[in-house]
Amino acid sequence: MKNSRVRVRFAPSPTGPLHMGGVRTALYNYLFAKKHGGDFLLRIEDTDRSRFVQGAEKYIVDALGWCGISPDEGIGAEDKLTNGGKHHPYRQSERKDIYGPYVQTLIDSELAYLAFDTPNELSMVRERAMEAGNPNWQYNSITRTSMKNSLTLSKTDVEEKKKVGEPYVVRVKMPRNEEIKFHDEVRGWVSVNSMNVDDKVLLKSDGLPTYHLANVVDDRLMEITHVIRGEEWLPSAPLHVLLYDYFNWERPSFAHLPLLLRPDGNGKLSKRDGDKLGFPVFPLNWNNSETNETASGYKEAGFYAAGFVNMLAFLGWNPGTNQEVFSLDELISSFRLEKVSKAGARFDFDKARWFNQQHLRLRPKKDLLKEYLELLKKTSGHVPEKNWAKKSLDLFMDRAEFVKDIISESTYLFEDPKSYDNKVVEKKWNSDSPVFIKTLKSLFSQTNYTSESLENCFKKYLSSSSLSFGQVGPVLRLAVAGTTQGPSIFMVMELIGQESTERRIDSALMRLQ
């Protein structure tokens, strides 16, 4: 497999929306594939029909699409390749019939066996073990000798049971005492004694394979060269590795990624955290059709896909240089599995916002202007003239992390102040103030309403009346904008124009008397 084309896969189960941890796993897979000129496939692992959630698969495809990490093959790649690719179907429920023969070869070579124990019987055994002080009963090389399976039952009994249709599962036969070793691309050598891994179910009684079997068989069939997945799979990796050996297949490379942790450090980030933690955990909004609640997504929160992806990439990976702001293409060329860290990473929303700010500044002016105008229209209905909008964008974008910040910071460009900042009123507004702005209003009316001449005019007034900027500036700003914050007041006046400025001054004179 050393010389073959790199092929990786992201294989989520459609049990709900994909959360940011899942997106990161997909991202690392994608980056690795693209870095090596390989393929990134999306396979849906829907062998557990009881946990199937309507709309989840579409959500996964949409979310990856938004991030710009669309699959080259499989689900979501139907527009690129017929049926998603030559290894179709890519939905495990549709591959149901593929697994049988593989299970049979294992049974034939006595590496797997049939087990007739009912779920009820099993839970009773577990319960009894629990009472006896064993909290972790396992179906393994020792206990299987006293269970109802094809190893303990006679051949005719087994045939009889099969004939009458008694449900059974197929379990893998784990060796009694063997070191199972494999090399992990991020952790180095990992070794587990087979004693500690149980006789996992390979084929369920409903005829569908479990993840363990399906994942190994499909990865083989789909020619996957590198299995890159979350650390939660590390404990079952020895089983998967053993399965490759049992089938006599060359093992793919494995890489187990560190988990995304909650900001408080207590456990991994999970779907259930929803918005409880004060930030979205999903890439896109997700409507839960049962509860009719919406969990918020990064896209709708105003994040750029590029910023979101950049931020995710740095949660557990670092190029080893001081560069932090990366485009997708830059991530691809810099990505190396060896630079993935081993420890879990706590998510930090502040840093996420910072990444977005960086990407906002990287945006082509044209695109940013378009986004600004669109959001402006959507939120307030204002449709300003393009050149005018360009100026206001220039004025306000420095202080924004998101496009929506530009809108909220610049509302007074569109609407006369509804109220005046109380602190400034108390501090700066006095009996002289009305005279100042009344005079300014008439002086301004005799000049061009451009920031330059307005400012000149203002300064002339200051020197001729021996006034300081501090006495008059804030008062003017208060009257025009209602607040003391923001960019140059002369630029603001230029943008809102003479009529509006004079109206605001008059209004302030009335309301602040």
Next chain:
RNA sequence: GGCCCGUUCGUCUAGCGGUUUAGGACAUCUCCCUUUCACGGAGAAGAUCACGGGUUCGAAUCCCGUACGGGUCACCA
């Protein structure tokens, strides 16, 4: 609890035996710019590299133990 994985500033991390008075970024604070707010610039504070033993002339870097954290123990993925 068993097994597995991990542990460098509050957070993400650089570091892969000597170039380290442990570097960067976010957050925090100070100053400058702006008589505003941000942006920007300069700077400060912040990590005895979890702890204890080794190995070595020399360890954040290698080994062992302990502690702590996380993951996982289903006919779920």
